[in-house]
Structure formats: C-alpha cells, structure tokens
Amino acid sequence: MSREEIIDAIKDIIRTIAPDEDLSGLKSDLRLRDQIALDSMDFLDIVMELRKRYGVQVPEEDYKELATLDGCVSYLHPRLKDRPAKVGV
Amino acid sequence: MSAPRYDAIVIGAGMSGLAASIRLAQYDRRVLLLERHALVGGLNSWFKHKGRRFDTGLHALTNYAPRGAPGAPLTKILRQLRLEWDALQLAPQRRSEIVFPSGRLSFSNEFALLEAEVARAFPGSRSAFAALVESVRAAQPFADGAPFSSARAHLAALGLEPELSEMLLLPILWYGSALAEDVAWDDFVILFRSIFLEGFARPEGGIKTLLDLLVARARAAGTELRMNTPVRRILVEGGAARGVELESGETILCEQLYSSAGWFETRALAGAEVPPCERGWVTVFELQCVTRTPHRARGHDAAITFFAECERPRWAPPGELIGFESGVICCSDNYQTRAAPSDGLLRATLLADHDRWSALSDADYEAAKTATAARLEELCARYVPDPRPEALLRDCFTPRTIRHYTAHAGGAVYGSPVRHRDGHSGIDNLFLVGNDQGLVGVIGALLSGITMANRHGLYARSA
Numbered sequence: 001m002s003r004e005e006i007i008d009a010i011k012d013i014i015r016t017i018a019p020d021e022d023l024s025g026l027k028s029d030l031r032l033r034d035q036i037a038l039d040s041m042d043f044l045d046i047v048m049e050l051r052k053r054y055g056v057q058v059p060e061e062d063y064k065e066l067a068t069l070d071g072c073v074s075y076l077h078p079r080l081k082d083r084p085a086k087v088g089v
Numbered sequence: 090m091s092a093p094r095y096d097a098i099v100i101g102a103g104m105s106g107l108a109a110s111i112r113l114a115q116y117d118r119r120v121l122l123l124e125r126h127a128l129v130g131g132l133n134s135w136f137k138h139k140g141r142r143f144d145t146g147l148h149a150l151t152n153y154a155p156r157g158a159p160g161a162p163l164t165k166i167l168r169q170l171r172l173e174w175d176a177l178q179l180a181p182q183r184r185s186e187i188v189f190p191s192g193r194l195s196f197s198n199e200f201a202l203l204e205a206e207v208a209r210a211f212p213g214s215r216s217a218f219a220a221l222v223e224s225v226r227a228a229q230p231f232a233d234g235a236p237f238s239s240a241r242a243h244l245a246a247l248g249l250e251p252e253l254s255e256m257l258l259l260p261i262l263w264y265g266s267a268l269a270e271d272v273a274w275d276d277f278v279i280l281f282r283s284i285f286l287e288g289f290a291r292p293e294g295g296i297k298t299l300l301d302l303l304v305a306r307a308r309a310a311g312t313e314l315r316m317n318t319p320v321r322r323i324l325v326e327g328g329a330a331r332g333v334e335l336e337s338g339e340t341i342l343c344e345q346l347y348s349s350a351g352w353f354e355t356r357a358l359a360g361a362e363v364p365p366c367e368r369g370w371v372t373v374f375e376l377q378c379v380t381r382t383p384h385r386a387r388g389h390d391a392a393i394t395f396f397a398e399c400e401r402p403r404w405a406p407p408g409e410l411i412g413f414e415s416g417v418i419c420c421s422d423n424y425q426t427r428a429a430p431s432d433g434l435l436r437a438t439l440l441a442d443h444d445r446w447s448a449l450s451d452a453d454y455e456a457a458k459t460a461t462a463a464r465l466e467e468l469c470a471r472y473v474p475d476p477r478p479e480a481l482l483r484d485c486f487t488p489r490t491i492r493h494y495t496a497h498a499g500g501a502v503y504g505s506p507v508r509h510r511d512g513h514s515g516i517d518n519l520f521l522v523g524n525d526q527g528l529v530g531v532i533g534a535l536l537s538g539i540t541m542a543n544r545h546g547l548y549a550r551s552a
Contacts, residue, residue, distance in 0.1 A: 017168055020157030037159035042168060044548060048116050 028069035101349035103131025105523035108538025114310035125319035148419035149289035178293035180424035182392035198288030240277035329517035349523035369501025380433035380479035387474035412440035443488035
C-alpha cells in the first residue's frame with residue numbers, strides 16, 4: 001500500500017465507525033481527536049479494524065503513534081507497504 | 090469434550106444480548122445467539138392484539154441526543170453497533186411531568202425547563218439543586234469497585250427540600266432502581282443524566298424499529314440467531330463454563346458464554362447457589378388502552394406522567410397484588426412523530442407482586458386483571474384525559490406475563506438488587522449482560538452488551 005492508500009484506508013475506517021463526522025477538512029499533521037469527536041472506544045475500534053482488514057497488530061504501547069494521520073502513515077507504511085490496498089469490508 | 094463450535098454463545102436476544110452479539114461478531118468471533126421465544130426483544134418487545142402492534146417495555150427511549158452529538162451515550166452506542174441515527178427515526182418528546190399531591194414539575198429535552206420549574210416550585214432549593222446538577226455532571230459513575238452510596242443520603246446532604254428530593258427520585262426509581270426505597274448514587278447519576286439532562290424520544294415505529302435494525306445488524310455481522318431455543322443448563326467444568334445444554338437435549342460448546350438471563354437466573358442455570366434476597370423484586374402491572382382521540386387533541390401534551398398519590402410513595406414490594414402509591418402513565422401518541430397520530434395510546438404501569446399474582450387460580454387471575462385495569466383507568470383519569478369514555482381497545486399484562494416472556498425469576502424487570510458491574514458471574518468464561526450487570530432501560534441494556542463484549546471478549550484478547 002502507498003502512503004495515500006494508507007490515508008484512504010484510515011479515513012475509510014473512521015467513516016465506518018463515525019459516519020456522522022465530516023472528514024473532508026482533516027489535517028494530516030493535527031491530532032485526530034482534536035479535529036473530530038473520537039473517544040477511547042472509537043480509537044480501540046480503529047485498532048481492531050486495522051487488524052481485521054489488514055492483519056496489522058498494534059500493541060498498546062504503540063497506540064500513541066496513531067494520534068495523527070501522518071503518524072498513522074509513518075507507523076503503518078513499513079508494515080503495509082507490501083500489501084495490496086483492500087477496499088471496504 | 091470435543092472442540093468448541095463457537096467462540097461465544099449469548100443467551101437471550103434482548104437488547105443486551107443483541108448488542109453483545111453484534112460487537113463480538115463484528116470482530117470475527119463465531120457467535121451463536123439463543124432466544125427461547127419466537128420473537129426477539131425480551132422485556133422490550135412487542136405483540137399484536139386485534140391487528141394492532143403494542144410495545145412492551147419501552148415507554149420512552151432515554152438519553153435523547155441529536156445526530157452525532159459528541160460524547161453522548163446514544164452516539165457511542167450507534168457507533169459501536171454501526172447503526173445510523175436516522176434509521177432509529179427518533180420522535181422526541183414535547184415534555185413530561187412529575188405530579189405529586191402538592192404540585193407538579195415539567196421537564197423536557199431542554200434542561201432549562203426543569204431548572205425553571207424547580208426555581209418556581211422550590212425557590213428555597215435553587216442553590217442546592219444547582220449543586221446537585223454540578224455533582225451529577227462531575228461524577229464518574231462507570232468506575233469499577235466504588236462502594237455503595239445512597240442517593241437519598243446524598244440529596245439530604247446537599248440540602249434539597251425533602252419534597253423536591255421525592256419528586257426528582259420518582260422517575261429515577263421508576264426507570265431503574267432495583268433497590269427498595271433508594272437507589273445507588275452511581276445509578277442516580279446515570280439515570281439523572283439520561284432522564285433530565287438528555288431526555289426522552291421514541292422510535293417512530295416503536296420498539297420494532299430498533300429491534301429490526303439490531304437483528305439485521307447482528308445477522309450482517311455474522312451472528313447465528315436461533316429462535317425458540319431455550320437453554321436448560323449452563324455446562325460448567327472445573328469452575329469454568331464450557332457451553333450449554335438446550336431444552337432439546339442438544340449440547341453446544343463455546344469458549345465464552347454471555348448471559349442476559351440475570352444474575353440469579355444465570356447462576357441457577359449453572360447450578361450455583363444464590364441467596365433468595367438477590368432475586369429481583371421490581372415487577373409491574375401494565376394497562377394499554379387505545380383511545381379514539383389523540384391525547385393532545387384533548388389538551389394533554391406530556392409523553393410521560395410520573396405520579397404519586399402521596400408525598401412519600403414507597404418504592405418496595407407492595408405487599409398486595411398491586412401498589413397504588415405511585416405509577417407511570419405514558420401517552421405514546423404524544424411524541425413528535427412526522428405522521429400525526431390518528432388515535433391515542435395510553436400505557437399505565439404500577440408496581441405489582443409477582444408471587445401474589447402467580448398464586449391466583451386462572452379464574453381469579455382473570456378477575457384480578459379486569460378489576461385492576463378498571464381501578465387503574467380510574468386513577469389515570471386524575472392525571473390525563475379520562476380514557477374510559479374513549480376506549481377502543483384494551484389489554485394488560487402482569488408479572489406472570491413478564492416472567493413467561495423474559496424468563497426472569499419473579500418477572501423482575503430491573504434485575505437483582507445486587508449489581509455486578511464488571512459482568513463477572515463467579516464462574517470463569519461466563520459473563521453477565523443486561524440489567525444485572527448494572528444498567529437498565531433500553532439504552533442501558535445496549536450499553537451493557539457493548540461494554541461487556543468489549544471488555545471480556547475483544548479488548549482482553551487483542552492486547
């Protein structure tokens with residue numbers, strides 16, 4: 001997956017979890033939780049969706065790496081770069 | 090024993106069981122949901138009488154919140170279950186009311202109305218009420234292991250006039266206290282928020298709208314739902330639940346078991362001891378009456394009327410068939426639906442004594458139903474437009490009916506007075522969901538199913 005595909009994948013997961021949130025103006029360098037209303041239950045769902053859709057295990061000590069979209073890309077790209085993008089579930 | 094066929098078996102397709110099964114199946118657990126009846130919903134279900142659909146349970150959906158309201162319990166639940174706010178078709182209330190011999194307080198989905206009402210009726214308690222609201226907003230009622238503290242004691246310590254305390258407690262006791270004469274402060278906080286700070290709505294099609302969404306979601310997530318499948322016992326081996334034996338004799342094994350049967354009933358299914366005092370006692374008699382004219386056209390716009398016939402109504406087993414000291418009247422046609430109501434639907438609920446209803450012979454039972462319904466209609470006429478000259482259709486149910494459809498011992502609607510907030514049953518791999526886990530009402534039950542599945546089935550294993 002490319003960096004752009006990873007961003008799309010994260011946004012797609014957020015859309016599944018929080019369909020009422022508008023993601024069009026999301027800034028990639030700002031904390032997701034400061035831009036849209038995501039609580040800790042939503043965040044754990046993002047982690048579980050990543051495992052379910054892409055087989056990525058994110059251990060608890062790494063959750064902080066997923067705070068921003070840029071952080072998600074940096075963390076996930078090495079783990080997903082050899083995987084094809086998968087659309088939806 | 091041979092290998093388990095399921096990651097999880099969930100007993101009971103009511104609100105909590107459906108929610109738990111959706112969460113588990115959504116994250117690829119193989120889930121079997123067992124329901125003893127032909128209809129889902131448990132306490133919150135529906136029935137047809139003379140071609141018309143009637144809800145059981147649901148008078149109001151508490152915790153009303155607009156679409157996507159940040160941090161609202163309703164938003165959390167919809168997100169966790171992947172349901173759309175619009176699909177619920179929520180019709181909000183105009184207002185509801187608390188009526189005592191000495192006065193009346195109105196409240197609505199705008200909290201300012203209750204604040205103004207308290208200031209009008211209890212000017213001496215204005216600052217104590219403000220302090221109460223502040224402590225309700227600041228409380229952390231979902232923390233584990235907090236010792237019991239009495240809501241009555243808390244209200245008295247804040248200096249609320251006793252009459253105001255009684256009026257505020259009435260809806261809270263009615264919508265969720267399994268304790269006699271009191272409610273735990275944590276439960277008070279949760280209920281105060283859901284009733285007064287958030288408010289009431291009703292899905293436009295009644296409870297069936299919500300149940301259809303939940304069943305469709307459970308199936309889409311991969312839950313296997315088996316109807317007409319009562320569980321005879323929970324199989325326990327070496328202190329851990331291994332599966333269930335059905336009434337049919339079939340044995341099904343699983344890794345984890347979630348039971349919405351209740352603390353008392355689940356322990357009994359597993360062959361474990363429970364002291365009788367831990368059986369739930371709150372059960373009700375309910376009358377439903379279709380009236381020719383909608384209530385609003387007769388000058389009554391409250392969705393729910395909580396009434397007390399005396400200044401200090403008891404909240405305890407009534408000691409006779411019915412307790413007439415307080416009750417709840419729901420005018421289901423008074424929610425702000427898109428389609429104007431063509432007639433009225435009154436529902437009136439009183440505390441009842443399960444064992445006394447159960448001891449009646451069939452003939453005495455029918456006679457008691459008819460007599461109680463007549464006395465209840467007379468009582469209703471003191472609080473809402475008299476249903477009697479307008480009645481088109483009536484039906485009522487008793488604690489016996491509730492026991493039959495929910496399989497809760499004693500027809501208990503709010504579970505055991507002893508809460509088990511962490512869901513632990515005392516038996517490994519067996520977890521409680523629903524009322525006895527500590528949250529009541531439709532929203533509470535859904536949240537219970539979600540949080541228990543997350544905690545015991547999903548988060549614990551993903552770490």
